[in-house]
Amino acid sequence: MEEVFQVERLPMAADLHTLRTTKFKTNLLAAVLQSDLSVDGATRNALLGQVLRRGTRRWPNTADFMRNLDDLYGTSVTADVAKKGERHMLMFAVGVVNDAYLGGGDEMLRKGFGILRELMVEPAAEGSGLRADYVAQEKINLRRRIESILDDKQAYAFRRCNEEMCKAERYAVSKLGRVEDIDAITPGSLAEWHARAVSEYPMDIFAIGDIEHERAVEMATEAFRGLVRRPRPAGPASTQGPEPSSEPRRIVERMPVSQGHLVMGYRTGITFASSDYPALLFANGVYGGYTHSKLFQNVRERASLAYFASSGIETTKGLMWVNAGIDFDAFDTAVGIIEAQLDDVRRGVITTTEMENTRRGLIRDIEMMRDQPSSLMDLALAGIVNGCPVTSEHLKQCISQVSVEDVMRVAREIRLDTVYFLRNEEGARDA
């Protein structure tokens, strides 16, 4: 079976991407609105997602809206934000049970498209604004949500590293925006923002599951009939960051924690659109993507310094991170081992086993995406944002051809920019 999206431009200036497979019991319908990542935009989009999922014109009361979804076999609904590089995305998704499991027909599917439209386009309004009580409540909830990142120390350390590393770039903006920008938003200004987002942001619709393409075109066109859009192209998905200085920035923060959280931020200079992207995936795999990788083997298995130690890449901005949970006193040792591993990758100190196991691991991961509609959609979105559609089959092909020299070449491009360490309040003040 081949998992390739069929794409078609719909009358309301949106692209519909469909992928038919009968193996799932649920169908995924989604709509994605893309915009440039910016301080004001991020906060507004994040708040908008939270307010829109409270109710619609037809179901203005949250409890009624939820009861209606319960009646439709627990149809799932999300309205949230995500970021890819310096693009911000408002994502709406509806998960409905495959009609084949409910006696056939297409009632659930049709209703699913209807809910997707209502959720995105027809909010619960009041006068010329969005419902004031929802806006007021969600403003508080957004603030709490932004602040609660502190509760997850790994996520917190990760965000702090990015904020420091990309200080001068739009990428530093969190997908939820900033607490200080929430206050100024009013039900009226949010309604205007909503109208503009729906009309001007480039839009993609996804339908993955037991849905024929022609049928999806018909249903989506029908559901969004009357929606007038004048999309404006979004700006670049990524801008060039400053050249890292020869001496990486070092940030230490203190908090009452039991474990130190180390995050090292690197610039790869390679994005999804680059011909070197498969080699970067590969370099990351050899370095720290798997349990057979150098980081896990050396930081955890040999030195017993950590329970987790791994690396990961950002595909649109061209960043890479290493993160590890370590003892407070192990900071220098761990950073030393981590850097030495990347040096080994750069110098080609890579065994055939490391190469081939990484190749098998990457190919397995790509093939496994076929079982996960959200992963298939994410790969398609990476292609859309970066302006270069790539199928999983093509990616697999490329992975099969990457050589040690390719891995060394891209590893040499990778530069350490920022070292962030979250540690306890006691102990040496200089590390």
Add this chain to the structure above:
Amino acid sequence: MPEMELDRSELLREEVAYTRLDCGLEVATMRKRGFAKKYAVLATRYGSCDTKFRIAGAPGAVSTPEGVAHFLEHKLFEEENGSIDDIFADLGAYSNAFTNYTMTGYLFSCVDNFWPAFDTLLDFVMRPHFTDENVEREKGIIEQEIRMNDDSPDWQGVNGLLKALYHAHPVRDEIAGTVDSVRRITKEMLYECYRTFYHPSNMTLFVVGDVSAGDVADRASALLDGRDFAPAPQVERIRPDEPSSVRVQRVEKSMAVSEPIVCFGYKDPNASSLASPPGQPLMRRIIGMEMLMHTLAGTSSSLYNALYEEGLIDASFDWDYDCEHDYGFAMFEGRSNSPDRLVKRVTEGIASFLSAGVDPDEFERTRRRVIGSMLRSFDSLEFIAYNFLTYHFRNMRLIDSVDVARSIPPAEAQSVARELFDPDLLAVSVITPREPEGKE
């Protein structure tokens, strides 16, 4: 070919084939046609709660430090010359393991090379290799794992609740143990627990993916039935006497969090009276409570929406009911700036909900929702792989879930709730914010 027993759900269109090998191992397979991924999990009925046991014929009982089951799970991956992970990596398979209160499971997932990976799984779990040196080396890694959990407020909230609800039952202890208990673990303890709990007759193999059940059973039989296993030990698991009351009503812990996190729940009075996993009745209890709690406090309930509008909860609010034969609890958790008011409002909500009786229409709506989410969860091989054995070890059958959900009348769920939501059996665990001293 070993004889198969089939269990089928018409609504889910799923089928599980079961068999028991001569060596005592149970084997179950759920074929998922069209899926690329294949999972195999080999699990034993041995978890963090099994810290005290007696073997028939041996003098006295054995007590082990907390965290041995989890430690053993880590060390089983070690071979004479390296880690078993390397062999899975050579095959392009992803390997992992988990330990919870009642079980330890070893698994791999892959797309290609399923059979060699399958052979590897069955081989390494049946062949321990512990040395003083490799046991010592693991302690640093596990210490970091424990510290990671120490910094997780959600984990600490739930663990605090269990420590408040239970006086003595080992479910109140951390699965990984403490830094201190882990330091006391020795190679000899690992071997003793291995011999006690890793006999094939105490274990189950489960495969989910596009694989034939007959092939799985044949291959497992070919690999294991020729082996010379010792006779199955007669193991008596010793649990301390657990009073029916809660130990304390409220516990608090301060951590670096943005606002309080509260976790509160009721100790199940029925659980300790059951001698062994009762299967069907337990399944009806668990699914019935899931339906009842959704009707009471789910996102479409009046209670949830009132609390949300008042700002007492946010989208992090969640609830759960879980029950083993000898422990069980219903729990609510979430971020809240007024934890005690939230607890008061929920308990009042429960009281009025129970006195009014469950609205049959609302219960029917919940039923549709629960059936829909069960269908959805069967799209996830991860969900199936992790949950099948939990159900199986309780003598419950995961694929019967939908049929059970269809058959529970509101009155049945309500009578369980009346028994369970006893104000005297409520405890509250709160994580309170501790201000960081500052950045530098």
